[in-house]
Amino acid sequence: MMITDSDQARPIPEPTLRRLPTYHHFLKTLEAEGREAVSCSTMGRELNLDPTQIRKDLAMTGITGRPKIGYVVTDLIGAIESFLGWNDIQQAFLAGVGNLGAALLGYQQFNRYGLDIVAAFDTDEAKIGRQVQGKEVMPLSKMADLARRMHVHLGIITTPAEHAQYVADQMVAGGIEAIWNFAPIVLSTPEHIIVQDEDLFSSLAVLSRRLRTRLQAMQ
Amino acid sequence: MMITDSDQARPIPEPTLRRLPTYHHFLKTLEAEGREAVSCSTMGRELNLDPTQIRKDLAMTGITGRPKIGYVVTDLIGAIESFLGWNDIQQAFLAGVGNLGAALLGYQQFNRYGLDIVAAFDTDEAKIGRQVQGKEVMPLSKMADLARRMHVHLGIITTPAEHAQYVADQMVAGGIEAIWNFAPIVLSTPEHIIVQDEDLFSSLAVLSRRLRTRLQAMQ
DNA sequence: TTGTTCTCGATATAAAATTCTCGATTTAAC
DNA sequence: GTTAAATCGAGAATTTTATATCGAGAACAA
Numbered sequence: 001m002m003i004t005d006s007d008q009a010r011p012i013p014e015p016t017l018r019r020l021p022t023y024h025h026f027l028k029t030l031e032a033e034g035r036e037a038v039s040c041s042t043m044g045r046e047l048n049l050d051p052t053q054i055r056k057d058l059a060m061t062g063i064t065g066r067p068k069i070g071y072v073v074t075d076l077i078g079a080i081e082s083f084l085g086w087n088d089i090q091q092a093f094l095a096g097v098g099n100l101g102a103a104l105l106g107y108q109q110f111n112r113y114g115l116d117i118v119a120a121f122d123t124d125e126a127k128i129g130r131q132v133q134g135k136e137v138m139p140l141s142k143m144a145d146l147a148r149r150m151h152v153h154l155g156i157i158t159t160p161a162e163h164a165q166y167v168a169d170q171m172v173a174g175g176i177e178a179i180w181n182f183a184p185i186v187l188s189t190p191e192h193i194i195v196q197d198e199d200l201f202s203s204l205a206v207l208s209r210r211l212r213t214r215l216q217a218m219q
Numbered sequence: 220m221m222i223t224d225s226d227q228a229r230p231i232p233e234p235t236l237r238r239l240p241t242y243h244h245f246l247k248t249l250e251a252e253g254r255e256a257v258s259c260s261t262m263g264r265e266l267n268l269d270p271t272q273i274r275k276d277l278a279m280t281g282i283t284g285r286p287k288i289g290y291v292v293t294d295l296i297g298a299i300e301s302f303l304g305w306n307d308i309q310q311a312f313l314a315g316v317g318n319l320g321a322a323l324l325g326y327q328q329f330n331r332y333g334l335d336i337v338a339a340f341d342t343d344e345a346k347i348g349r350q351v352q353g354k355e356v357m358p359l360s361k362m363a364d365l366a367r368r369m370h371v372h373l374g375i376i377t378t379p380a381e382h383a384q385y386v387a388d389q390m391v392a393g394g395i396e397a398i399w400n401f402a403p404i405v406l407s408t409p410e411h412i413i414v415q416d417e418d419l420f421s422s423l424a425v426l427s428r429r430l431r432t433r434l435q436a437m438q
Numbered sequence: 439t440t441g442t443t444c445t446c447g448a449t450a451t452a453a454a455a456t457t458c459t460c461g462a463t464t465t466a467a468c
Numbered sequence: 469g470t471t472a473a474a475t476c477g478a479g480a481a482t483t484t485t486a487t488a489t490c491g492a493g494a495a496c497a498a
Contacts, residue, residue, distance in 0.1 A: 103322035104318075209231060290476095
């Protein structure tokens, strides 16, 4: 019987998933330099991580290394990409063409990481019909219907907090399976919907607290 | 002897810090609705979190609740804000006026969360001298010196990965204490510098993997 | 060939975070 | 008053995550 990573009984730890892109990026630079192989010890030194932790993370992708050598760089990159599903590109809709929404629309890099934002939606009449980063902004009212017809499974919410729940409801109505939510609220969605929150303020809180503690210690 | 939260011997768990803004935002909406008090059970139901976990998180801020009642909403908001240092506003420099950098420059909300981006820097001649979101873009070469003269302690990096390390070095040279890093690389900085990484791709990885697993399960 | 060094991978241990349990306390209803 | 319901706060138990240990395998130098 063939063993694939989807046979894994236990879900992948989220900390592991969050570290994989770090490895991926580092490996890409190694690849660009022409490095053939790399060990966890080397990576650990560069990335300030425990080598054992890296080894366990990488093992999750199903790849195996060789004693004394480590892992083949290109294989490792491929393993991470296929593990994360970055090979088959997902089409996505984005709702909320403000500062952040426009920024995400312009992130060409996403195309290399499994994500293609194919359309943007907003309720602001001034924005509808205009092109932002080369993508046309359409009325939010058309989103659900279009999502269903185009079989789009992924939605990105970059609206203000107060509109995020409505947008999420529309996405669910349109048959969207997963939501990348940049609004700082907890969305209420059916059980089966995958929601990934990306809250800038969470990150800012960690930073603020540390800096405050530091500055206070210095008086 | 007065006990303040800075007397805490043990560092605050990062997961706790990351959840505090979630509570804060929820409490703000309660406040707007005129709610006087709230219990952990109520919050837990709304935010899909364990009430005990919320209770422990809130206890970190030093606030105390009352049985049967819960916490006073406005007190709680104040406790979180002062705990995170969101009351005294930090001036910050931002380097890298691309899509994301420009978006952050336009985030007026930051002013209410202890952050004021006072200047932006870039190496692109086409951007230098221009106003972005009402803030003038200056040459990166002037950043370190200005940081020192203006006593700016916080730097935000929104450059492409390949320039992030150089920018970080400049920030450190300018006496900056803390860096909010949006570039997807691990910065190498002196021990005492606080670095908070905000990697969109980490978040995307979690989402990608879950969606891939889901779609695969459905064939 | 033989010994040395490096690294993987499995297992064990430790630390951190979450969840559960329960007594004490307060409010509000009876 | 007395009782019932709700909730806090402290501590225990569980789960998850991170780190340490160690044997075996592979490359390389002598």
